[in-house]
Amino acid sequence: MSRLYIVPTPVGNLEDITFRALRVLREVHVIYAEDTRTTGNLLKHFDISTRTRSFHKFNEHHLAGKIAADIQAGMPVALVSDAGTPGISDPGFLLVRSCLENGAEVETLPGPTAFVPALVNSGLPSDRFAFEGFLPQKKGRKKKITSLADMDQTMIFYESPYRIVKALTQFAETFGDDRKASVSREISKLHEETIRGSLAELIEHFTTNEPRGEFVICIGGKGQAING
Numbered sequence: 001m002s003r004l005y006i007v008p009t010p011v012g013n014l015e016d017i018t019f020r021a022l023r024v025l026r027e028v029h030v031i032y033a034e035d036t037r038t039t040g041n042l043l044k045h046f047d048i049s050t051r052t053r054s055f056h057k058f059n060e061h062h063l064a065g066k067i068a069a070d071i072q073a074g075m076p077v078a079l080v081s082d083a084g085t086p087g088i089s090d091p092g093f094l095l096v097r098s099c100l101e102n103g104a105e106v107e108t109l110p111g112p113t114a115f116v117p118a119l120v121n122s123g124l125p126s127d128r129f130a131f132e133g134f135l136p137q138k139k140g141r142k143k144k145i146t147s148l149a150d151m152d153q154t155m156i157f158y159e160s161p162y163r164i165v166k167a168l169t170q171f172a173e174t175f176g177d178d179r180k181a182s183v184s185r186e187i188s189k190l191h192e193e194t195i196r197g198s199l200a201e202l203i204e205h206f207t208t209n210e211p212r213g214e215f216v217i218c219i220g221g222k223g224q225a226i227n228g
Contacts, residue, residue: 002071004099005078006092007031008085008111012188014045016112022046024109028078032067034091038082055079060091064098071104085113089133089158114187115156118216121194122154122182125224129154135167145174152221161185161211165203171219172199180220186213 005024010016025031025048032055033039039052055063071077079086079095085108086092099106119126130153135141148155159167164183171179177200184194191213195205199219 001105002074002076003105003107004067004071004095005076006086006096006106006108007078007080008109008113009039009042009080009083010188011083011112011114012186012192014042016188017042017046018109018111021109021111022048024078025050025080028076030075031078031080032063032095033079034081034086039080042080050078055091055095057091060094064095065102067095068099068102068104071099072102083112083114085111088113088115088131112188114158114184114214114216117187118182118184118194119154119156119218121184122218123196124154124180124182124218124220126154129156131156134158137163142170145170149174150222152223154221154224155219157217157219159215159217161213161215164211164215164217165206167217168199168203168206171217172203175199175219175222180224182218184216184218185211187216189213 005028007021007024025043028050031039031050031052033052034056036052036054043050067077079092081090084090087096096106115131119129130151132155135144135157178198181199181202182194182196183202186192195202
């Protein structure tokens with residue numbers, strides 16, 4: 001049956017892709033990719049010749065309806081992002097919604113996403129958590145952080161190396177310097193590391209050591225303790 005396949009791709013190590021994901025990428029009619037150059041490198045590595053087209057935040061509103069119509073017309077389609085699972089802080093939600101609203105089937109493959117290994121590796125409680133993704137860069141940022149001050153479960157954020165110290169500092173100002181947290185970077189890559197401690201300790205670490213790579217921040221909820 002023709003459908004939209006949501007296909008997770010590795011966040012770092014290419015060995016993390018599944019056999020099923022590779023099969024789907026070979027069999028679909030077209031792969032919509034956040035960045036066709038990034039996806040092209042992945043496809044070349046696995047000798048996949050399926051054609052790619054761009055699908056990103058600047059054209060997703062325009063393309064979502066067309067893709068849904070193509071699927072209904074019998075064209076199986078895959079959606080990938082640069083890394084991880086589409087729809088998780090990446091384009092994907094609008095396309096999934098459009099397909100469902102128009103009666104097109106959607107199938108999401110299990111696979112890599114950065115926040116799961118970061119959460120489990122943090123030592124913070126993982127039975128209940130709130131995934132917040134990227135904070136607003138400017139407008140609404142402080143208000144968003146303040147709204148989370150009394151959250152009693154682990155919170156997860158994505159952040160760039162250019163704002164990691166700023167983010168940790170803002171968290172400390174709102175949650176307190178002693179709030180326990182964990183910062184993971186370069187997950188599944190050669191220089192992967194996780195730093196655990198209080199927000200004050202993490203600020204000191206990344207002020208002294210230049211932040212590099214993509215970051216996942218896990219912060220303990222109010223009253224939580226950290227292990228290790």
